[in-house]
Amino acid sequence: MSKEPRIEKYDHPAGGWGSVKAVGSALMKEHALLNGARILMHQNKPEGFACVSCSWAKPADPHLFEFCENGAKATAWEITAKRVTREFFEQHTLSELDTWTDYDLESQGRLTEPMRYDATADRYVPIAWQQAFDEIGAMLRSFDPKRVVFYASGRASLETSYMYQLFARLYGTNNLPDSSNMCHESTSVALPETIGAPVGTVTLEDFEHTDCFMFFGHNTGTNAPRMLHPLQEARKRNAEIITFNPLKERGLVTFANPQAPTEMLSNAQTPISTQYHQVKIGGDIAAVAGICKALIEADDRAQREGLPRVLDVEFIAEHTHGFDAFVDAMRALSWQDIELQSALTRSALQAAAATYARSKAAMILYGMGITQHREGVLAVQMLTNLMLLRGNIGKPGAGICPIRGHSNVQGQRTVGITEKPALAPLDKLATLYRFEPPRDEGLSTVDACAGVRDGSVDAFIGLGGNFARATPDPHALEAGWRRLPLNVQIGTHLNRSHVLHGRAAYLLPCLGRIEVDQQASGPQSVTVEDSTACIHGSRGFAEPASRDLLSEPAIVAGIAKATLAANFVPWDEWVSNYALVRDAIEATYPDQFAQFNQRMSQPGGFRRPLPAARREWKTSTGKANFIVPQGLGEDPDMRFDGERTLRLMTTRGDSQFNTTVYSLDDRFRGVYNTRDVLLMNRDDMTRLGFEENDEVVVSTVAHDEVERALSGLRVHAHDIPAGCVMGYFPECNVLIPLAHHAKRSKVPAGKAIPVHLRALSHGSA
Ligand SMILES: Nc1nc2c(c(=O)[nH]1)N[C@H]1C(S)=C(S)[C@@H](COP(=O)(O)OP(=O)(O)OC[C@H]3O[C@@H](n4cnc5c(=O)[nH]c(N)nc54)[C@H](O)[C@@H]3O)O[C@H]1N2
Ligand SMILES: Nc1nc2c(c(=O)[nH]1)N[C@H]1C(S)=C(S)[C@@H](COP(=O)(O)OP(=O)(O)OC[C@H]3O[C@@H](n4cnc5c(=O)[nH]c(N)nc54)[C@H](O)[C@@H]3O)O[C@H]1N2
Ligand SMILES: [Mo]
DSSP states (O other): OOOSOEEOOOOSOEEHHHHHHHHHHHHHHTTOHHHHHHHHTTBTOTTSBOOSSBOOOOOSSOOSSOOOHHHHHHHHHHTOSOEEOHHHHHHOOHHHHTTSOHHHHHTTOEEOSOEEEETTTTEEEEOOHHHHHHHHHHHHHHSOGGGEEEEEOTTSOHHHHHHHHHHHHHHTOOOOOBGGGGTTHHHHHHHHHHTSOSSOOOOGGGGGTOSEEEEESOOHHHHSGGGHHHHHHHHHTTOEEEEEOSSOOGGGTEEEOTTOHHHHHTTOOEEOOSEEEOOOTTOHHHHHHHHHHHHHHHHHHHHHTTOOOSSOHHHHHHHEEOHHHHHHHHHHSOHHHHHHHHOOOHHHHHHHHHHHHHOSSEEEEEOHHHHSSTTHHHHHHHHHHHHHHTTOSSSTTOEEEEOOOBTTHHHHHHTTOOSOGGGSOHHHHHHHHTSOOOOSOOOOHHHHHHHHHHTOOOEEEEESSOHHHHSSSHHHHHHHHHTOSEEEEEESBOOHHHHTOOSSEEEEEBOOTTBOOEETTEEOEEEEEOTTSEEEEEEOOBOOSOTTOBOHHHHHHHHHHHHSOSOSOOHHHHHHOHHHHHHHHHHHOTTTSTTHHHHTTOTTOEEOOOGGGGTOOOSTTSSEEOOOOSSSOOOTTOOOSTTOOEEEEEEOOTTEETTEESOSOBGGGTEESOOOEEEEOHHHHHHHTOOTTOEEEEEEOOSSSOOOEEEEEEEEEOSOOTTEEEEETTGGGGGOOTTOBOTTTOOBOTTOEEEEEEEEEOSOO
16 A cells, blocks of 8 residues: 555444454554453453543443554553663664654554663663662752642553642642543633533433434544544434534544444444534534524523423532523624524524524533633633523533543542642541641642743653643743753653753653563552443453553652652552552542442443532522623634634544554545545635645734744645644644643633634645
C-alpha cells in the first residue's frame, strides 16, 4: 500500500471489518500478535485489567471481547515488544533526539530502566533507583514547595493518585494540576453550581431506559467506541439520537458491531443518529438556547390550547431555582441571533425540541467540543438547563453524561488530585496523618505553564503524560522547560517532555496497568473510576516490559520517603500491599468508599453515591439551579475582520491517544498517511481562493504581539459549516495562545482558535 498522503470519502460504518483489520495490524506492528490476542481476552473483565485507553463504563456482563479497536491499539502500544535501552541512549544525544518527531520518539517502545540527564554528555545515563530518589529528594528539599508542580495525567490508579496527592500536601503544596485541567474542568466547575455534583449522573443501566440521547461535541466512534454498543441497542428499540457536531463523525452516523458475527457477515450496519445538526464551532450555547426557547414557546401553546404541558412544571417547582429568570432570558433572545450564532435554522432546532419534548427519559452526552471553549463552563450549564426544563435528572434513563477522557481521570479528582483546596479532604488528611496541609489554591495547568515559562517553577514532577506537548503555546513553554532546575518524569514511553530535559532531569520508567505488579504480599490489583462513577478493580496479566521497572506506587513512595521529614504515612507497608492504600482511601472518604476492598471486584464496578442522581441537590440554594446566560457564548477572542477569520478546532484522529500517535491514518474521516491537513468548507475555499491540496500557512489572530504560525498544512474540502476548520491535536497546539482558555475553568480553548490562512503553493504534492 502506498504511503502517499491520501484523502478520500469514507462511507463505511464505524466498527465493521475496517476495525477488525486495524486491531490485527496494530498488534502486528508492535510484534505482539500472539501475546496480544491472549491479553485482550482479559480487557475490561471483572477479573482482568481496565483498558488503558478511554474511561467509558465497563459492563457487569462483558462480551467475550470487551474491547474496541482503539482499546486494542492502546493495549498493543503498551505490550509492544520494542524497548528503549541504555544502548539507545548511548547512541543518541538529547540534541539529536530533539530533532526527532513525536511519533518517532514514542514508537521506540517501552522505557526499561531509570535514567538521569548528564549535561556534559548531553545524554540520559543509567542511575540506580535509590540514588535517583535520593538526588530528587535532596533537590526537592532545597526548593520552596510552592514553586514545585505535581502534574498527573489521568491514567494512574486511585491508589497511586491518593499517594501522590498526599505526598504533595505533606511536602507543602496544592500544586496538583492534572490532565483534567485541559479536559473536563469546565464540567467540574459547571456542574457543582447547577446540580451539586462535579460528575455525570447516569449509569450504563440508564442507557436501557433512555428514549432520547443528545450528543454534543464528542467523537464517539474514535474516542469511546465501546459506547456504540449500548447506542446500537438503543437504536434497535427506536430511541432517538440527536447529534450536534460540526463534523459528520462516522461513529455517530452508522455502526457495525465488529463482535457480532451475523452483522459482520451480512455487512449490516445500524444508523446511529436520527437527527444530525452540524452546528457551527462554538455555536452550542446558541443552539441549546434555541431548543429551550422552542420548548418554552411550545409550552405556551400547550397552555393556550389546554394540552398537556411541555415543561415538567412539578419538577421545576419542587427541585429548581432560577426558572423565571431563565425563561425571561430565553424569551428575550431573537431567533435571528440564535440562527446566526449556531448556523442552525429555527426549524432544525424546533425539530430537536419536538423530539426531546416527546421523550420520556432523555440523556445528554458531551465531550471536548463543549468544554474546550472560552465559554465552556456556560456551555455545560446550558446543557443542564435543558435537562432541568423537563425534569431529566434523577430518574431512570435520564441525566447528564460528561464523557471523560483518560481511564482514571475522574478517579484522580475523586481521591484528591486537585489544585483547588475546597475539593480536597484537607481536614481529614490533617487528622489521619497529623500534619497541617496547605490551604492556599495551587497552580492549574495553565498557571503551571506560565510558571515554567517565567521561571517561577523550580521543579516539575510528571506522573505520566506529555505536558510539554499537550499544552498551549508549546514553543514558549520549551524555552522555560529547558531551564527548569528539576524535571522528573514517570512514564512508559519516551516523549517530548523527557527529551526537552531541564537542567536536571530524571526519567523514571514504570509498570503499565496491563503488567503483573508483584510486591512483597503478592501480585497487586489497582482500581480506577469510569465516566459513570463506577469503581473497578484491575489486575495486570502481561510480563513486565523490563525487570528494572517499578510500579507507580513504589516510585511515588520512593520519592516521598527521600523528600519528607518523619511523617505518619506507612509508605513501605502501602507499597507491599495496595489493599492498605485502599483502606486509607476508605478512611479518608468513608461515605464514598465503604468496604472498598470487598467491593472492588464487583462485576460492573461499584457506584459511588451521587446525591444528584437521587435528586438531592448539594448546591448553595439546596435546589438544582438554572443558570442565566449572559449572551450566546460569543468568544471574546474571535474578532472578525471581514470574513477572513476562521475558527479552528483541534481534534484527535482515529489512530492516536492524545499525544501518542499510533499511525498517520484517520480512517473515519478518510485521511490516510498524513496529519498535515486542514479540513474546511468548500465555499470558504472558493471565497479565499484555495484549491484542493493547496499548501497553506495558518496563523493565529491574537493581539499579544506574538507570531504563531504553522506551515506545511494542505487544505481539503470537507462537510463542515462555513467559517470552521479542523486540524489535528497536538500538531496545532503551537497556534493556541496560553491566554486563550475557558473563563473560570481555564481549560485551553483548543476548539475555537481564531486563525487566518495564507496559500504557500498551489496544487498537488
Ligand atoms: N482512541 C482514543 N480515545 C480517546 C482519546 C484518544 O486520543 N484516542 N483521548 C481520551 C481523552 S483524554 C479525551 S478528553 C476524550 C476526547 O474525546 P472527544 O471529546 O471526542 O475529543 P476530540 O477528539 O477533541 O473531539 C471533539 C469532538 O467535538 C467536535 N466539536 C469541535 N468543536 C465543537 C463545537 O464547538 N461544538 C460541537 N457540538 N462539537 C464540536 C469535533 O468535531 C469532534 O467530534 O477521548 C478519550 N479517548
Ligand atoms: N490542542 C489541543 N490540546 C489538547 C487537547 C485537544 O483536544 N486539543 N486535549 C487535551 C486533553 S483532553 C488532554 S487529557 C491532554 C492530554 O495530556 P497528557 O495526559 O499529558 O498526555 P498523553 O498524551 O495522554 O500522555 C502520554 C504519555 O503518558 C505516558 N504514559 C502512558 N501510559 C502510562 C502509564 O501507565 N503510567 C505513566 N506514568 N505514564 C504513562 C507515556 O510516557 C506517554 O508518552 O491534552 C490536552 N491538549
Ligand atoms: Mo482528556
